[in-house]
Amino acid sequence: MIKIFGILLIGSLLLPRIAFAHSPIEGMDNFYNGVLHPALVPAHALLLIIFGFYVSQRGPTYVGSIGMFVLAVFPGLMVSWFNVFDNLEIALLVLSVIAGIATAANLTMPSYLLKMLASATGFLIGADSSQSVLVDAERLTFFLGCGLGVILLASFSWALGDYARNLSWAKISVRVVGSWITASALLVLVLTLFKTTT
Amino acid sequence: MGKIVSFGFLFFNLISISTASAHDGSGIAGGFLSGFMHPILGWDHVVAMIAVGLWGAFLGSTAIWILPVVFPMVMAFGGALGVAGVPIPAVETAIALSAIVLGGMVAFAMRPPLWIAAIIVGAFAIFHGHAHGTELPNSANPLAYSLGFVIATGLLHVGGVMFGLLVRWPWGKTVIRAGGGFIAIAGIGFLTGIV
Numbered sequence: 296m297i298k299i300f301g302i303l304l305i306g307s308l309l310l311p312r313i314a315f316a317h318s319p320i321e322g323m324d325n326f327y328n329g330v331l332h333p334a335l336v337p338a339h340a341l342l343l344i345i346f347g348f349y350v351s352q353r354g355p356t357y358v359g360s361i362g363m364f365v366l367a368v369f370p371g372l373m374v375s376w377f378n379v380f381d382n383l384e385i386a387l388l389v390l391s392v393i394a395g396i397a398t399a400a401n402l403t404m405p406s407y408l409l410k411m412l413a414s415a416t417g418f419l420i421g422a423d424s425s426q427s428v429l430v431d432a433e434r435l436t437f438f439l440g441c442g443l444g445v446i447l448l449a450s451f452s453w454a455l456g457d458y459a460r461n462l463s464w465a466k467i468s469v470r471v472v473g474s475w476i477t478a479s480a481l482l483v484l485v486l487t488l489f490k491t492t493t
Numbered sequence: 494m495g496k497i498v499s500f501g502f503l504f505f506n507l508i509s510i511s512t513a514s515a516h517d518g519s520g521i522a523g524g525f526l527s528g529f530m531h532p533i534l535g536w537d538h539v540v541a542m543i544a545v546g547l548w549g550a551f552l553g554s555t556a557i558w559i560l561p562v563v564f565p566m567v568m569a570f571g572g573a574l575g576v577a578g579v580p581i582p583a584v585e586t587a588i589a590l591s592a593i594v595l596g597g598m599v600a601f602a603m604r605p606p607l608w609i610a611a612i613i614v615g616a617f618a619i620f621h622g623h624a625h626g627t628e629l630p631n632s633a634n635p636l637a638y639s640l641g642f643v644i645a646t647g648l649l650h651v652g653g654v655m656f657g658l659l660v661r662w663p664w665g666k667t668v669i670r671a672g673g674g675f676i677a678i679a680g681i682g683f684l685t686g687i688v
Contacts (some may be wrong), residue, residue, distance in 0.1 A: 337521060337636040388636075399562055467558040474562040475647050478569035479639040482626060485573035486635050 325433050329440025332424060333448050338387045339420050343445065345394040345476045346416045347452025348469050350409070351460065352398055357406065360413035361453060367414040368445050371421020372438045383423040385487055390416055391480035398473030420445055524634030528641025531625055532649065537588045537683045538621060540676045542649030543656065544595035545614055547676075550657020551599055551669060556607055557657070560614050561650040565643050567615040568622035572639070575626025584620050591617035592680025599673025602666075621646075 323331075333339040350360055374380070394412065397404060404412075424441045426434060459465035532538040542564075549560035574581060581587075594613065597603075605613075625642050632638035656672060659665030682688030 335521070337634065337640065341636070341640070396566075399566065471558065471562055471647060474565045475640075475643045478565040478572075478643045479636060481569040482572045482576060482629060482639040483636045486576045486629055489577050490630075 325429060325437040326440035329437040329442075330444035330447070332437075332441045333420065333445045336423075338384050338391070339423070339445070340448065341476050341480060342387050342391045342394070342416055342420065343448040344452045345391055345398060345473060346413070347449045347454075348456040348472060349394045349398045350413070351453045351456025352401065352466075352469060353403065353409065354460070357409055360406075360409045361449070363410045364413040364417040364449060365446055367417030368421045368442050371418040372424060372442055374418075374422040375425040376434065376438065378425045378427055380422050380425075383419050385484065386415075386419050387423060388480045388484040388487070390419065392477055392484060395473045395477030395480060399470050399477055400473075401470060416449075417445070521634050521637045524632050524637035525641040527632060528625075528638035528643075529645045531628060531642045532621075532645045535624075536679070536688065537585075537592060538624075538646075539649060540679045541588065541591040541595060541617065541621065542646055543653035544592060544599060544673065544676045546650035546653020546655075547657045547669060547672060548595055548599050548610070548614075548653075549650070550654045551602070551660055551673075552604060552607070552610060556610060557654055559607060559611060561647065561654065563611050563615055564618045564650065565646060567618040568625070568643075568646065571619035571622025572626030572629065573622075574619070575623040576629050581620065581623050584623050586684065587617065587620035588624060589680050589683035591620065592683060593677050594680075596673045596676030596678075596680055600670050600677055601673075602670060 333343055346364070350357055390412065394416075396402070421442070424438070424445075426437050429437050456469055459469050532542065545560055545564055549556045549558070552560075571581075595617070598610075598613075629635050629638060657669060659668055679688060
């Protein structure tokens, strides 16, 4: 009897039911939604990950570019407040391809170029985070969360990449991830450009 | 009494069954999953990707990562051709040939210079990329889809590399070469339509 009951119980757990895996996001407050925003927008997440990896791959000398990145995020968010740009995905993908190729090939770029890349990354991600459905304090809370989320995600990937610098296999893994992100971003870039021109 | 409870429980479960909709093929998760499964569900892709990693590991320390880095970059180029609708003749034939050639390279312990190996792998990557790329415009989320299939492809390479690490032992070399032979035979099966 107990065995039958156990089998039925396991069966009941395995039976398919509607999964509400992502429903809590709708009920989340604006700050937390903002924090998660860069992680849930693939174009933002890819660029932040590969940017952090690339800066870490270059070593401690170039860590100043993270500061440029952080400083550029907030002007970007201010631009986003006024909904200046409609869709910046193409620009984000171009930056992902540049950073991805540089990471995969372990290329060193001049310091000023890396700072330009960092500034452009921070600014464009900020500027592409508009939330037209939110107003006033709700929007401000969202943007504060978003700024924090963008900086956190880039910092995590930088820290992970920095840790990888001490391990030979992990250094290779970072370059492999660079090639993966380049391939993904390049494909979607071509698709977007092709759709735009036809 | 016990049977009644059991059947009652079973009946309750049966009438409460509903559609599982966590991964309904839409949005980011659906796009990623769809892309991730695309290379994995095609055996011709699977064996060729494993062969890339296997050959890389067999060739040595630099090739072990050069080939898996080169492959997705060139695959993206092939995918871009597919997205743009540029026709490439005999894509499926070339994919089957990739299994035969790459598997054969491992089976016969061929060790060409690294740049030649990269060109061979890169040439076949264009056809694999083209096959994936033609599916991209139909995806719910193209970026998630492309990320899914690139990661799946990369993980298949990693699988081949892991298998290839057996090369450290003399018996391992024999096993790897046998694996290469199996891949080449599978490729012949794909080419002739037997598999």
